[in-house]
Amino acid sequence: MMSENENKTVITKHDLRKMGVRWCFMGVNAFNYETQEGPGYTYAVAPALRKIYPNDDDYEQAIANHLNYFNTTTAMANILMGATTAMEEKEGTKSLDAVQALKTSLMGPLAGIGDTLIWVLWPTIIGSISGYMAVKGNPLGAIIWFLCNVAFFFGKVWLTSLGYFSGTKLITSLGERISIFTESASIMGLTVVGALVASVVKVTTPITFKFGAVTMGLQTGILDKIMPALLPVLLTWVVYKLIGNKKWTMNRIILLLIVLAMVCSFFNILK
């Protein structure tokens, strides 16, 4: 192993894996409003810290340092805890201020990258595809997603080692490239969203007109001739505008749609 060439290393690959697994499980499970992910982070790094600080007082100081406020995307924290552990292993208690500074300064940018990729883009793309399959009764998308998540778990554990060996240089140097990647993913995302508007938003009307002996359905006779999925497009546009309006919270919009559905059902405007 690489790290064993140096003299003072006490952290093994096994320790890093263990730290990664502990964090992956605990994550925000001990979340509180004051220190947020602080307790979870402490829980994850504690066994490794015990090896670094055999002295009880040093260990207490190090634990207290990690019990401070901390919050970032959970997967990104894996890199960070690898990096802080490497620092503490090298310098002991002298590194504590630097460790705190590193955590505080990087948790924001890391959350920016992590939240966008992990919580927005990926669930959007796979969620659109699997959701679209699901409303047709097909679980294939869901199964693929599940398998991907299992693979991601191992990836996240690996990120701890990556953080330990290469520090945070990696993240800062990726900067601009990450934003290009994010934009490219947005292109794919928007293409899928365009398909969703046309396929999963279902608004049709049973209204019919009578011109003498001729009966014409509003839906098939007029709306579909103008543009397929015209009503879904209009509805999407209206809700899009409502979301931009601060007065309309998510729950209000959902409620409005339910009331709208009820009223239209009562007067037989939509089916």
Next chain:
Amino acid sequence: MQLLQDLLIILLAAWMCIDQNGLVIVSYFPVIVGFITGLIMGDITTAMYIAGTFELMQLGVANLGGSSMPNYGLATIIGAFLAIRTGTGVKTGIAVGLPVGMLAIQLDVLIKIINQFIQRRMERLNHEHKWKAMLRQPWYGVGFFGLETGIPTAILVFLGPTAVKEILKWLPAWFTNGLTIAGGLLPVVGVAMLLHYMPTKKFFTFLVIGFVLTAYLKVPILGLALIGFACAYYYFNSEMKKADEKQEVKAAGATNDQGDDYDE
């Protein structure tokens, strides 16, 4: 058999919340928990339909910075369970699942307030050098989050089916029909939310491409995703090339500047 199903559903709900906070393997993604619910209940098609509806609503409602959001995963489990158990279909799933998912946010806030004591105790036990006990504390959080979704599910699993059947008997047809219509409208929430904070104005072209291919040409979703991927791949490569060139110019410029600096 039914009791076993009940217990598995409650366990699934409890595990979902814990998993969502850490492992993110099952998480609160409606299609995944919906699929497992379908397996437990023995009707994957109905479960997937309800799960799909909630999944599409959830798009764009990301769980950022520890914020609390409607729990669509819980909505899916309860909705699919009741729909299949009572045999009343999608409208039940939406009518009961959605309000429960929205109410569960309140519990989420409550637990995050209660969890304060974990932090206090860990600080104290660290000070007292009782580290074994200190490392037990976060597990209380795990337990609480399990209860957050486990308790509402247990209540609905044991009392729900009878109540739902009784209530549905009393409801007029336009009301239940309205719920089915709502099921068709609601995915718009997620779609609009996505449009709201993706760079829609910058990449409007691709939104139109996706719409036209589906609405007019009826391209299946995987084919469409591949077209989207092709566009993204092209954009990525050309932008990366630009970024590299910029960097080279900068590097070249930097060495030239250095020469000037020495002259000054």
